[in-house]
Amino acid sequence: MRHAFLTDAQIDARALAHRRGLGFSDDEAVDVTTLLARLKARYPELSYECLPDGELAEAEAQWDSQGKRLLMSEAVFQAANRGEGRALMTVAHEVGHALLGHEGNLNRGPAGSRAERVSAKLRSMEYQARRYAAAFLIPDTPAVRQLDASALSQRYRVSMSAAIVRHSELRSGESARALSLRQAMLDL
Numbered sequence: 001m002r003h004a005f006l007t008d009a010q011i012d013a014r015a016l017a018h019r020r021g022l023g024f025s026d027d028e029a030v031d032v033t034t035l036l037a038r039l040k041a042r043y044p045e046l047s048y049e050c051l052p053d054g055e056l057a058e059a060e061a062q063w064d065s066q067g068k069r070l071l072m073s074e075a076v077f078q079a080a081n082r083g084e085g086r087a088l089m090t091v092a093h094e095v096g097h098a099l100l101g102h103e104g105n106l107n108r109g110p111a112g113s114r115a116e117r118v119s120a121k122l123r124s125m126e127y128q129a130r131r132y133a134a135a136f137l138i139p140d141t142p143a144v145r146q147l148d149a150s151a152l153s154q155r156y157r158v159s160m161s162a163a164i165v166r167h168s169e170l171r172s173g174e175s176a177r178a179l180s181l182r183q184a185m186l187d188l
C-alpha cells in the first residue's frame with residue numbers, strides 16, 4: 001500500500017472515527033487496558049505484546065506492520081496503566097501507525113531523529129502518528145474546542161505539554177474553519 005498524504009483535518013477525523021468506533025465517548029479519557037482490549041476485539045488481525053524492558057532497544061514501543069503487532073515495553077505499559085500521560089501518548093502513537101496502515105517497523109522516537117532526516121516518507125508517517133495520537137486522546141469536537149489546555153490535560157489524562165500543543169492545534173483548526181466560512185460568505 002502506498003503511503004497516503006493526509007491533511008491535519010483528515011488525521012483528526014480518522015482518529016475521532018476510530019476512537020468512537022472503539023466505544024470511547026467524546027468526553028471520556030482513553031485508558032490503556034480498555035483500549036488494548038477493544039482494539040483486539042475490533043481488529044482481530046492485530047495483536048499486542050508487552051516486552052521486557054530493553055528488548056526493544058532504545059524504543060519504548062513499536063509497530064511491526066508485517067507481523068501486525070503492537071509492541072511496547074513493560075515499563076511503558078505499566079506507566080500508561082498508572083495514568084502517566086506520556087506513556088499513554090506513546091501507546092496512542094503506535095495505534096496511529098497501525099490504524100493508518102503504516103508499513104515498516106516504526107518506533108516512537110524523538111521528532112527529527114536521524115532516520116526521519118533521511119526519509120521523507122518516514123518523516124511523514126511519524127508526523128501523522130504524532131498528530132493522530134493527540135487527536136485520538138483529545139478528540140476534535142466543538143465542545144472540546146472550548147476547553148483550555150489545563151482542562152484538556154485533566155479530562156484526557158495527557159501531560160500538560162501535550163495538552164498545550166493540542167490546544168493550539170484545535171485553535172488553529174478553528175481559525176481555519178472560521179476563515180473558510182468567511183470566505184464562503186464573501187463568495188456568495
Ligand SMILES: [Zn+2]
Pocket residue numbers: 093097106107108109125126129
Ligand atoms: Zn512512530
